[in-house]
Amino acid sequence: MNKVAAGVAMGVTAMSLGFSTTAVAADTEWAGFVENATYVRDGVGLSKFRNTAQAEFSKQLETDSWDNVSINGTLRATYDGVYDLNSDEFSKDAQANYLGENWHGQDTSTAILAPGTPFPCDNDPQLCNNLDGYMDQSEDDARYPDFNDQLDFIREFYISADKQLDSGTILNLSFGKQQVVWGKTDLFRVLDVINPVDYSRHNIYDELEDIRIPQWMLTAEWRMGPDQVFDDSNFSLVWNIDKFRPSNLGTCGQPYAILDGGCFFASRINGGGPYVINDVVDYDWSLRNSQFGAKWEGVYGDTTFSLNALHYRQQLPSIHALGGPGSNFGLFDIHFPEVNLLGGSIDYYSMDQDAVWRLEVAYTEGEELARDTDGYKETDMLRYVVGFDKNIIIPALGTSSAFLLSTQLFGEHILDHERDMPNKKDNWIATLLFKGFYMNNRLSPQIIIAHDFAAEATAIAPSIDYLINDNWKINAAFNIKEGGKKTFPWSVAGGAAAGGQTEPLARFLNGPIGVANQEDEFQLTLRYSF
Amino acid sequence: MFNKTFISLALTTAVSASAMAATEQDVQNTFNPYKNGVPTHQGLSAGMIINQGNVDQFKEIVDPAMYDFIKSGDTEIKVGATSSFDLNNSYVEATRKYMNDVRLGDKVGEISGSVAGRPFPQEPSMDDPRAGEKLAWNFKYGYNWGDSAAIWPFYWTFRDMNSGKAERTLKFNFNFLNFTHRTQQEPAPAITPNPSNLFRATYLQVLEPFDVKNTQLLIQRFEDDLKRDNAYLYLGFQRRVRRLSTGQVTDAFLGSDIMIEDFEGYNGRISDNKWTYKGTRNMLLPMYNHNDMPLDADIHQDDDGYQMISFGGKGGCFQNVTWQLRKVYQLEGEPLDPNHPISKRQHFIDAQTFTIPRTVTYDRNGSIWKSFSIGQAHPDHHLPQNKGSGVSIDDSFTMIDMQAQHCTTGQFKGIIDPELTPESKMTVQNLRASGR
Numbered sequence: 001m002n003k004v005a006a007g008v009a010m011g012v013t014a015m016s017l018g019f020s021t022t023a024v025a026a027d028t029e030w031a032g033f034v035e036n037a038t039y040v041r042d043g044v045g046l047s048k049f050r051n052t053a054q055a056e057f058s059k060q061l062e063t064d065s066w067d068n069v070s071i072n073g074t075l076r077a078t079y080d081g082v083y084d085l086n087s088d089e090f091s092k093d094a095q096a097n098y099l100g101e102n103w104h105g106q107d108t109s110t111a112i113l114a115p116g117t118p119f120p121c122d123n124d125p126q127l128c129n130n131l132d133g134y135m136d137q138s139e140d141d142a143r144y145p146d147f148n149d150q151l152d153f154i155r156e157f158y159i160s161a162d163k164q165l166d167s168g169t170i171l172n173l174s175f176g177k178q179q180v181v182w183g184k185t186d187l188f189r190v191l192d193v194i195n196p197v198d199y200s201r202h203n204i205y206d207e208l209e210d211i212r213i214p215q216w217m218l219t220a221e222w223r224m225g226p227d228q229v230f231d232d233s234n235f236s237l238v239w240n241i242d243k244f245r246p247s248n249l250g251t252c253g254q255p256y257a258i259l260d261g262g263c264f265f266a267s268r269i270n271g272g273g274p275y276v277i278n279d280v281v282d283y284d285w286s287l288r289n290s291q292f293g294a295k296w297e298g299v300y301g302d303t304t305f306s307l308n309a310l311h312y313r314q315q316l317p318s319i320h321a322l323g324g325p326g327s328n329f330g331l332f333d334i335h336f337p338e339v340n341l342l343g344g345s346i347d348y349y350s351m352d353q354d355a356v357w358r359l360e361v362a363y364t365e366g367e368e369l370a371r372d373t374d375g376y377k378e379t380d381m382l383r384y385v386v387g388f389d390k391n392i393i394i395p396a397l398g399t400s401s402a403f404l405l406s407t408q409l410f411g412e413h414i415l416d417h418e419r420d421m422p423n424k425k426d427n428w429i430a431t432l433l434f435k436g437f438y439m440n441n442r443l444s445p446q447i448i449i450a451h452d453f454a455a456e457a458t459a460i461a462p463s464i465d466y467l468i469n470d471n472w473k474i475n476a477a478f479n480i481k482e483g484g485k486k487t488f489p490w491s492v493a494g495g496a497a498a499g500g501q502t503e504p505l506a507r508f509l510n511g512p513i514g515v516a517n518q519e520d521e522f523q524l525t526l527r528y529s530f
Numbered sequence: 531m532f533n534k535t536f537i538s539l540a541l542t543t544a545v546s547a548s549a550m551a552a553t554e555q556d557v558q559n560t561f562n563p564y565k566n567g568v569p570t571h572q573g574l575s576a577g578m579i580i581n582q583g584n585v586d587q588f589k590e591i592v593d594p595a596m597y598d599f600i601k602s603g604d605t606e607i608k609v610g611a612t613s614s615f616d617l618n619n620s621y622v623e624a625t626r627k628y629m630n631d632v633r634l635g636d637k638v639g640e641i642s643g644s645v646a647g648r649p650f651p652q653e654p655s656m657d658d659p660r661a662g663e664k665l666a667w668n669f670k671y672g673y674n675w676g677d678s679a680a681i682w683p684f685y686w687t688f689r690d691m692n693s694g695k696a697e698r699t700l701k702f703n704f705n706f707l708n709f710t711h712r713t714q715q716e717p718a719p720a721i722t723p724n725p726s727n728l729f730r731a732t733y734l735q736v737l738e739p740f741d742v743k744n745t746q747l748l749i750q751r752f753e754d755d756l757k758r759d760n761a762y763l764y765l766g767f768q769r770r771v772r773r774l775s776t777g778q779v780t781d782a783f784l785g786s787d788i789m790i791e792d793f794e795g796y797n798g799r800i801s802d803n804k805w806t807y808k809g810t811r812n813m814l815l816p817m818y819n820h821n822d823m824p825l826d827a828d829i830h831q832d833d834d835g836y837q838m839i840s841f842g843g844k845g846g847c848f849q850n851v852t853w854q855l856r857k858v859y860q861l862e863g864e865p866l867d868p869n870h871p872i873s874k875r876q877h878f879i880d881a882q883t884f885t886i887p888r889t890v891t892y893d894r895n896g897s898i899w900k901s902f903s904i905g906q907a908h909p910d911h912h913l914p915q916n917k918g919s920g921v922s923i924d925d926s927f928t929m930i931d932m933q934a935q936h937c938t939t940g941q942f943k944g945i946i947d948p949e950l951t952p953e954s955k956m957t958v959q960n961l962r963a964s965g966r
Binding site: 031032033170172179181183184186207208209221223225226227228229230231232234297299301302304347348349351354355356389390391393400401402437439440441442467469470471473529530 | 698723726728750773774782787936959
């Protein structure tokens with residue numbers, strides 16, 4: 001347990017004890033599930049054999065001075081048996097023939113980078129040391145991902161309390177390990193960036209609820225309710241006091257490593273040469289390094305809106321090239337720069353269309369993008385999403401229930417774009433969700449399609465949920481990816497920096513779908529809830 | 531010529547104005563229909579059973595869906611003594627105070643002068659082309675649940691009518707709050723500030739089972755009936771609020787046999803339907819004293835010792851309650867939207883309380899589709915805190931899909947307690963805060 005977590009845990013306990021001096025505790029409510037998720041990948045075999053037990057609890061306390069006082073928690077224990085059952089493909093012994101083997105063909109003529117070392121902390125202590133706490137999970141960490149130094153088996157643990165103010169408004173304080181959700185999008189995030197994300201669980205496809213990495217945070221919400229202008233108004237502050245954690249991209253040797261980043265970071269120049277990653281900058285805990293934000297949201301007529309401001313650290317790595325051809329070529333340091341975000345969202349219900357439009361925008365300052373001939377560059381970024389949700393009755397499909405049609409278009413605009421940046425100046429990803437309901441909602445087929453325009457890559461994920469009863473649920477799904485460019489020059493600028501070499505920054509051009517283009521799967525999940 | 535027309539118009543106006551004016555006698559009649567005795571029907575007596583063998587004798591006093599059920603042996607009706615469900619005196623007084631201020635506008639859905647109380651206490655007339663609309667307004671501005679109330683908890687069970695198998699049981703909390711048209715709880719007659727001029731809000735939270743736990747629904751209805759509700763859905767696993775489109779309002783809510791639009795008998799706009807008054811009759815309605823009914827000790831037990839109404843009959847789809855012979859207004863509502871999944875509802879409105887204990891729904895082809903019974907419990911024979919509230923307590927329901935042979939049954943613990951439904955519960959922020 002790190003010092004911060006221990007301190008915060010003590011704080012939560014002290015806070016709860018403070019309340020409980022006059023408190024009457026109601027019964028603790030428990031709920032949860034046990035689940036097996038078995039995924040099989042085309043040509044690879046078993047890619048997931050995840051067994052999860054999750055329990056959620058909530059305990060209400062009654063005090064004299066505060067209302068709605070509760071202690072809430074979510075505990076999760078996971079064992080993924082894929083490392084034991086398919087160790088040829090996924091384990092500390094799983095060796096690749098070349099870097100990027102899982103998503104493109106081989107170009108050996110000018111190979112510079114060796115394939116990544118799977119689970120470097122099991123196989124290569126020096127590399128493990130280089131990575132310095134980032135992307136260095138051991139095989140056991142992957143096997144039991146919830147049990148680590150950050151106590152990730154505590155998914156959430158916080159105390160929350162309301163104070164009725166004289167003005168008739170409410171002040172809420174919540175303190176502890178939490179997920180704080182600001183955005184309204186599915187699959188990809190625009191404003192929902194307070195918690196980092198664990199992509200090693202299942203790339204972009206798991207519910208964010210299951211892959212956000214909870215952080216120790218203090219939140220204060222001033223719930224003003226209606227006034228003369230707004231039907232609802234709320235101002236909130238969030239202070240992330242946890243030690244900075246980036247998103248987990250998946251360590252080399254895991255079945256899901258977004259952008260294949262884990263293997264890139266675990267590779268060497270020319271086989272026995274220096275490691276690609278020279279160093280990962282660690283940000284010690286300090287007040288200066290904590291992250292904070294503010295949000296004002298409300299309801300005005302048919303519109304709900306929010307205005308958001310956040311100071312945080314970039315959760316995806318900024319790769320600083322240490323040199324060019326001739327000196328330190330191919331060596332990188334990893335940084336996580338400070339970012340300021342300003343953004344907002346609007347939901348508008350259109351009576352004429354009987355549909356809901358969603359707009360979400362985030363403008364950031366301080367993010368860094370890689371360049372392959374000149375290191376990296378700080379650039380402002382604009383991200384946005386337009387969403388459209390509509391419920392449609394389609395009698396021809398044999399049900400009287402409405403189908404949900406939800407589409408989203410994500411855009412990313414790089415303001416200070418350079419020609420040698422692997423990301424295009426503008427790119428878009430479109431998503432479509434079409435979900436139907438049969439047998440009193442117990443049988444629910446759906447299809448999700450996502451298309452990355454720059455990568456020319458598409459994911460198609462049809463699935464069906466069957467609720468056998470209140471306890472048992474089974475889900476069967478396919479997840480098929482198409483497209484994604486297979487080869488790239490080293491230099492995305494098309495220069496002669498490294499001839500026809502196919503690594504390393506091409507992964508960014510290929511995007512999370514394109515890099516997963518050989519991860520076609522059949523997935524079966526069985527859950528018992530209580 | 532001009533003068534004749536003018537005189538004729540003036541006379542017409544005078545006649546209709548005098549026909550519209552409500553009197554103290556109208557107030558007495560509408561709230562005390564049994565002052566001079568309860569209705570009777572030949573051969574009917576309290577305590578008797580109406581079943582397959584004798585239902586033809588009582589065909590006049592049961593609705594067509596119930597007749598079919600009884601005739602086919604799916605259920606029986608146990609007859610109880612008719613009792614007066616006296617509404618809260620504050621509501622009666624408000625009716626008296628504002629009754630002659632109320633006017634319908636030119637368009638269906640337009641009304642003026644209705645501050646609180648029953649807008650149209652006069653007896654409906656078949657000669658009045660807008661009588662149906664007035665009945666609909668009397669329901670909308672009725673004393674359903676009073677100024678605020680909670681159903682804590684509320685169980686919905688999905689049942690296969692043929693096998694009797696209970697497929698799913700959802701556990702909810704429900705809250706209702708009137709922002710305007712308040713008569714009893716402070717502040718009255720309206721809560722301020724109220725910038726969008728909301729009339730009423732309904733909030734629900736799913737407590738069980740796990741797959742839908744923390745799903746929440748907030749419906750905000752405007753004073754302006756021509757404006758569509760603002761409806762918000764919070765999905766627990768997404769941790770975010772989604773605006774609802776009306777497609778979902780007429781959809782099977784969470785897979786049940788009920789649309790959001792069916793809540794409380796009819797949960798939509800007056801302006802969404804063409805309303806027709808089809809007559810006044812004496813009819814059996816599921817209205818009873820909760821504490822005297824056979825109760826279900828299995829579904830719910832708590833420290834209060836409160837137990838919920840039990841179910842029986844075919845598939846367990848029928849309340850085990852007594853039915854009273856009562857004065858009923860038959861009101862037909864035909865959705866104006868040609869894409870609406872139903873063609874019409876026949877509402878059988880209790881004349882005294884203006885609750886809707888019985889509704890029969892017809893599909894687009896005009897065939898009977900669903901049968902909705904909302905059991906009304908007398909507040910003086912229910913939870914101790916409901917005694918004297920003058921609220922006819924929604925206390926049990928069954929929505930039967932007669933075509934699919936499937937039903938959703940509801941078991942309630944309805945509580946009249948303003949503390950359970952603060953205004954802050956009826957906000958979008960509350961969805962986020964409660965759903966974390």
